[in-house]
Amino acid sequence: MSAVATTSKFKENAHDALTDARLQGALVHARNFTVRRAAAAERLPEFEALRDNARAVKDHTLAHLDLYLEAYERKVVESGGQVHYAQDAEEARRIIIELCRSLGAKSVTKGKSMVSEEIGLNQALEAAGIEAVETDLGEYIIQLRGEAPSHIIAPAIHVTKQDVEQDFRKAHRDLPATRDLSEPEQLLAEARSVLRARFLAADVGVTGANFLVAETGTSIIVTNEGNGDLTQILPKAHIVIASIEKIVPTLEDAAQLLRVLARSATGQDASVYTTLSTGPRRPGDPDGPSAYHVVILDNGRSSMLGGEFEDMLRCIRCGACMNHCPVYQAIGGHAYGWVYPGPMGAVLTPSLIGVAEGGQLPNASSFCGRCEEVCPVRIPLPKMMRHWREREFERHLSPAPFRYGLGLWAFFARRPTLYRFATDLAARAMHLAGRGKGRFSWAPLAGGWTQYRDLAAPEKTTFQSQWRAKSGAVK
Amino acid sequence: MAGEKRGGEVSAREAIFANVRRSLGVTGAEEPRRFESEARLAKAPPGVVPKRGQGGAEARIATFKAEAERAAATLAEVAALAEVPGEVARFLRENNAPATLRMGTDQRLATMPWSVTPLDILHGPSDGHDLNAVSVAFAAIAETGTVALVSGADNPTTLNFLPDNQIVVVLRSDVVADYESVFVRLRETYGKGGAPRTVNFITGPSRSADIEQTLLLGAHGPRRLHIVIAG
Known part of the structure; x- marks a missing residue:
């Protein structure tokens, strides 16, 4: 079992979300994404051709996944890093905790990683007596609140600035109670200074990966805040946690996907920081981690290959499907009850945690088809939701x-x-x-x-x- | 290595590869598949490359400037490397920044006449207490107004993230059309299949929109990115 799911209570969750006035107010902000994505796509004449090729890159990679994984592993080892394999969430947590212990780590900073949410890493680190600090502003906010992300790229989109002010006043008790925290600027400045100290004190940095490049043994992350970089360059060790389908063959292939990723996610032509990391620091390097580990997680994905849900493994986690989904817009991400919300979550969740627990999600769709229209790698999400509905019916799981x-x-x-x-x-x-x-x-x-x-x-x-x-x- | 064989059990690695191959219906030994994947790794075909960044040197520089400004970077152009220190001093003064500047051991920076400015120069990586730093870009990408920096003593990676004011010097001859051109240069410098510890593609100063989708500059990284095109 991974992060705790409340997916089987989807109907109750959705009902609560619809009647939550505070949440409904916060969700209005999610609609900006659709306008920005449309403008970014409009500005690039090659956008549709890039989407076609992004799909082709992913399909080619999945069809040769074993071979590219082998090539990737070889290059990581050549560059002085180590690769670890985890079949499930429990194994991934154990590997990371063992690594942290062997490095004598007391404090771990984290870049934003959905896979680390999937394996419930923070709770496991805390249980092992290791402090885990989320450093992406949105992730930091929800960590203080003890919540799960409600969106895969904007984890705190369900939270208002008044909520953040309250959370910061409760968490940052050493700061003067009379300080003004009414505006986002002041909240960001406070988070920056509090987290700067945590970055400098951390023993290990854990990041996810948007892509793993077989050609060079490189992990790639994209961020706008720079937190993923401070997470990996300051501590003595950098641990990357990534799932098997993040592999791409070459740097050129990664560039194809990067061109559709930021545009589909935030409507930016490029994220502020796209960082390529290969192994630990080199002789003569004055900074960077001394150790580099990659934990490659399967957690049910290898069984999706070759089957009717294989297309889902193309997903690059941009969030466009949920941004454009009328159901997500109405209920937000928490109602989906596990790590991945929206249409991509409705397809992926039953694959990863089982149709008995996640089988309700594929019903959370009006089949309007917008998710498929905007998906940068053209995943037929409605068709796959229908497959799940059929399975749910066949297995007598529907009410x-x-x-x-x-x-x-x-x-x-x-x-x-x-x-x-x-x-x-x-x-x-x-x-x-x-x-x-x-x-x-x-x-x-x-x-x-x-x-x-x-x-x-x-x-x-x-x-x-x-x-x-x-x-x-x-x- | 974790996930290796323990007491005769199948290792996680073996189990994952076996399951991937079972699902794909392959053994991993098929020659045509091996040939196809090895050919792709060797040739690294470029795919779809946007026209936006293409063109002669002047066109590339013009596109680079326009795109970098869209990403909220500021820009200046100087005729020669020797004029960089004056421009850096002007930028810092104008933003009321202290007259200190950290840099790595890059020869091009070392030979610039910093003594004509009032700036106190510090060398080496940042420990988090520097407000200003200058680096030289490995390349700059017209397509998205992006600077590419590589790790090492010449231009330490910490200078890209810890200071408030990040200044990047771009040589005119280093402005390329697209990401693919940078990959070609990386292979020339580090060998095919090789890479420096870190390559940072940086497009504008750090930012966050995590609070009510209000876009704010200066999240965890630099609050300003100033690019000086020189040469």
Whole structure:
């Protein structure tokens, strides 16, 4: 088991999120992402061609993953680093804790890493008596709050500045109580000075990786704050935690993906810091870590290769799918109950923690298709959500009323005459009942729908009978 | 190495490779697959490269300047390396920064006439107490207004992140079109398949939008990035 999941309670979580006025206020800020992404894509004529090639790079890599992993490992060792393999979260935590202990580490700084969230690293380090300090501003805020990230690139997007002020006043008790913390500028300045001391005192720095380059044995991270760099250059050891699908063949291949990553994520042409790290410090280097370790995590991914969810392994964690998702926009990331929210989370979560726990998430979709439209590596997210729904149904995991309802529908659908008769009757009845407004604000058995929006009243006749009347019957 | 064989058990490494190969339906020994992956590693095909950064030297420099400014860097151009110290002193004075400056052992910096300025020069990596530092870029990328710096005693990596004011000298002849051109230069300098400990691609000063999506400059890294194009 990895980070603790509340995914099986998705419905309750989503309901709570919809009625949380504070959260709804904070989520408004998430919508800026869509405007910025569109502008960045518009500004680069090659953007669509880059998306096609980004997909091709990933598909090629996945088809040769064993060979590129071998090549990558060889180059890391050549450059003086060490590679460790972890089949699951428990093994990854154990390796990192053993490394920290062997280095005599008391304090660990961390760059933002979703894989470290996935394995629940902070809690494990704390339990082992090692202090873990998140250094990305958003991650630092949610660490103080004892929360999980609610977005893969903007982890504290659900938090307001008033919340941050309260959190900082509680955490930074040695600072004067009368200080002004009302504006984001002041909050950032305080975080910068508090965390600067932590950077300089850390024994080990842990970062994730956006890409691992087989050609050179290089790990690449992108950040805007510079925290990932201070995390890795100041302590005596740099530990990279990354999953197997982060491998790319060459630096050129990484550049293809970098060009679509920042644009899809924040709408920047390039993140402020794109950092290539290869091994520990070299003879004559005056700074940088003396030791370099990479922990490569599988945690269920190798089983996704070659199957119907393989496409999901192309994901480069930009967050565009959740930024453009009407469901995510309405409920935020915490309702999804595990590490990865939004459409990519709805597909990945059942793969990684099982359909029994995560099977509800693929239902959190209106199938509008925007996620697939904006995905930089063109992952067919709606199609894969449908695969999960099929599996959930096959395994009798969907709720009884849903199954009976579907059974009832199937009974009629297999008897066309009866089906036409019944739907004609229903359409007429509902049309009559909804005559006034053309919509219902309440309907029997549809409270879950009408609580948040109206149900449109149907036309007087069904589509099929209108089609027949226009003599458009299939020839 | 963790994850190695313990008491006859299959190691994590072996188990992961076995599972990857089982899922892909391969053994890992197939010649065509090996040939294809080795050829890609050897040739490193460039893929789709945007036109934006392309062009002659003057066009590249113009694009580089425009893109760097979009990323909130400031720029200055001087005719010769000898004029860099004067420009650096002016920039620091204008921003009310103290008259101290840290740098590495890069020969091009060492031969500049710093004594004509009032600046106190410090050498070596930063311990976190420096407000100003200057480095020489390995290259600059027109496509995104990015400077590329490599680690080493010449230009220590800590100078790119700890000071408030980061100043980067870019030689006119080092402004290239795109990332791929930097990779070519890296291979020329460090050998194919080799790399320095750190390559930093830097586009503007540090920033964060983690509080209510309000974009603020000067997160953990420099608050200002000043680029001096010289030569």
